[in-house]
Amino acid sequence: MRKEILIRVTVAVLGVAGLWLAWSQNPPAPLTMQKVSDNVYVIIGDGGNVAFMPTSEGVILVDDKFAQDAPEILARVKSVSDKPIRYVLNTHQHPDHTGGNQAMLAANAEIVIQKNARANMVAGKQPGLPHITFSEEAQVFLGGKEVLARYLGRGHTNGDAVIYFPSERVLHTGDLFVTSGAPFIDGSAGGSIKEWDKTIEKALQYDFDVVIPGHGAVARKADLVKWVANHGYHPDARPASLRRRRRGCRQAHRSEGPRHGRRGDV
Numbered sequence: 001m002r003k004e005i006l007i008r009v010t011v012a013v014l015g016v017a018g019l020w021l022a023w024s025q026n027p028p029a030p031l032t033m034q035k036v037s038d039n040v041y042v043i044i045g046d047g048g049n050v051a052f053m054p055t056s057e058g059v060i061l062v063d064d065k066f067a068q069d070a071p072e073i074l075a076r077v078k079s080v081s082d083k084p085i086r087y088v089l090n091t092h093q094h095p096d097h098t099g100g101n102q103a104m105l106a107a108n109a110e111i112v113i114q115k116n117a118r119a120n121m122v123a124g125k126q127p128g129l130p131h132i133t134f135s136e137e138a139q140v141f142l143g144g145k146e147v148l149a150r151y152l153g154r155g156h157t158n159g160d161a162v163i164y165f166p167s168e169r170v171l172h173t174g175d176l177f178v179t180s181g182a183p184f185i186d187g188s189a190g191g192s193i194k195e196w197d198k199t200i201e202k203a204l205q206y207d208f209d210v211v212i213p214g215h216g217a218v219a220r221k222a223d224l225v226k227w228v229a230n231h232g233y234h235p236d237a238r239p240a241s242l243r244r245r246r247r248g249c250r251q252a253h254r255s256e257g258p259r260h261g262r263r264g265d266v
């Protein structure tokens with residue numbers, strides 16, 4: 001019995017050491033920030049793309065990467081605004097988008113997430129549970145500005161929200177759209193490749209110029225239209241060669257590595 005415990009502890013220690021070694025040999029790239037409209041900034045690097053909008057009454061933040069990134073996110077926001085972060089809108093529950101939630105709650109921000117995504121967080125025993133959920137849509141009004149979070153159906157998960165900044169003509173899609181590769185679907189969190197097609201088509205109905213993907217470089221609406229045409233799921237209308245390519249895209253994503261979403265992000 002004691003031997004078994006010793007072996008388990010040894011395995012655990014080696015596991016942690018291995019993780020540390022992997023991290024120290026391959027530390028995350030430093031975060032970069034860019035202004036994408038008059039009032040919206042994006043922070044790219046290590047985890048999902050963060051967006052934020054400063055207002056006269058406080059800052060509205062979209063997603064907060066991993067826990068380790070929270071101090072730098074706070075510093076980047078502070079370099080633009082002396083107001084506190086008042087609201088965080090999570091696009092979905094994956095830890096590379098919600099890892100900083102605990103730090104944001106500690107800084108007195110309120111976090112808003114689609115109710116299925118919060119349930120996924122509870123099921124995954126994730127820290128930093130948001131206090132506020134919505135089914136279809138949530139609007140945040142602050143300092144004369146408006147931001148809305150909208151659930152458009154299943155896709156990457158069963159709880160993805162797109163975040164729309166009407167005055168800025170900017171849409172943050174979360175992981176419904178990535179410019180770092182093909183669409184990927186987390187079946188374990190209720191994602192659906194078939195539903196994704198309809199969901200992303202609805203996202204295109206918004207009036208926007210700039211689109212912030214969940215991962216990868218900021219794009220224009222035309223880039224999203226092209227990406228959807230390349231990757232859309234139209235089984236009856238597509239020749240077999242394209243359907244094969246589509247499967248290939250999904251398989252490529254499966255081997256993308258554990259940084260995104262940690263668990264089964266396919």
Ligand SMILES: [Zn+2]
Pocket residue numbers: 092094156175260261265
């Ligand atoms: Zn994700």
